Amino acid sequence: MAFPTLETSRLWLRQATAFDAEAIFKLFSDPQVTQFHDLDTFTHLDQARAVIERRKMGFESDRPADAAIALKAQNTPIGSCGFTWDRASNQAEVGYELASKFWRQGIMTEALTAILNYGFEVQNLERVTAEIILDNTASRQLLKKLGFQSQGVLKERGFWKGKHHDLEQFVLSKPQP
DSSP: OOOOOEEOSSEEEEOOOGGGHHHHHHHHTOHHHHTTSSSOOOOSHHHHHHHHHHHHHHHHTTSOEEEEEEETTTOOEEEEEEEEEEGGGTEEEEEEEEOGGGTTSSHHHHHHHHHHHIIIIISOOSEEEEEEETTOHHHHHHHHHTTOEEEEEEEEEEEETTEEEEEEEEEEEOOOO
């Protein structure tokens, strides 16, 4: 089963393919994009190919599954967003990244609105969480704009790039009719 294609006014959210490897490499080879990410900045195209394959397998097996974010006009990935599922409790954690040249244009708000609607309406999620590094003020603003509520700081919750990171956790519950 492939990731479903979702459409917004400006974007396609779709499964990345092998043809997207160069665009995914460009995204993750930007140190600004990986600054707050648990991935090291990419240095080889093979790293992008591995991410594409891992994400494809993730959706097929209920592991982390991300959709490529592409502007409709070009249909080339400029970012991604998706879920790490906890099917037993109808919950998921959302994650996302966007090429730095597209920051502050409302693209991630548009993409996350679509993926959250998909999660709540199609996948029947009851709750979505997000965890961010404390210095990531743009993510904090985005999550609050989307209605997420801060649950506080989790000390040394993450470990990557050789050190522990305190993370702020946010929660969004399924909208009630």
